[in-house]
């Protein structure tokens with residue numbers, strides 16, 4: 001049974017068709033990278049799997065349950081693209097608060113260490129740098145010791161060292177059997193981490209495969225080149241889309 005699944009999912013926002021029939025399944029222990037240009041529908045897919053938005057048609061399940069169910073919520077963690085938490089709480093307080101929602105949270109020290117927050121856990125969230133804030137959001141995603149992580153552009157604003165450290169932590173999470181749905185615009189990140197890449201464009205899945213398989217779509221060996229070729233081959237004009 002897949003850990004998380006979208007079946008024939010469409011999502012319409014007024015005139016905008018954000019998703020046009022998506023089938024996506026994440027297997028236990030699998031890291032799937034969802035790639036696509038701005039507005040492709042990546043965050044919409046994540047929000048539906050988190051139960052934050054309802055599909056217009058089709059079905060979403062997480063651990064075989066509705067995404068908004070208590071069972072699903074207890075077993076997943078999420079780092080959302082534009083997440084905000086109160087500026088006036090300390091890092092430690094945020095982690096303690098989020099940990100209290102879960103039945104078997106990680107010990108505070110473990111979360112602090114795993115998110116690279118040692119030494120700044122006493123600071124107010126509002127006093128942190130952009131990259132430090134991003135690490136706190138990662139801490140809040142993992143503190144509940146989830147089986148499934150949704151990471152929507154998790155390394156935006158991180159310096160090179162912090163990004164590599166986060167990759168190592170994501171790999172560690174997967175090595176312990178966790179599943180991940182990751183979105184990113186950094187194709188080297190998808191290449192480094194993903195078992196499988198799913199490319200979405202204008203609300204449709206237009207390519208899918210291992211990083212090596214996706215790379216064969218380009219003229220050179222790089223993932224970026226393949227991505228641009230896939231976009232060129234699959235982008236429809238406004239009239240075609242309508």
Ligand SMILES: Nc1ncnc2c1ncn2[C@@H]1O[C@H](COP(=O)(O)OP(=O)(O)OP(=O)(O)O)[C@@H](O)[C@H]1O
Nearest residue numbers: 013016018036037038039040041042043044045081
């Ligand atoms: N709450 C909303 N109300 C109206 N339109 C929305 C809403 N959320 C998303 N959309 C629209 O749906 C489309 C897909 O947006 P989405 O955020 O899923 O894209 P994305 O692939 O995550 O893009 P990005 O790479 O910029 O994060 C866009 O056209 C966006 O404007």
Ligand SMILES: [Mg+2]
Nearest residue numbers: 042043044081
């Ligand atoms: Mg997005």
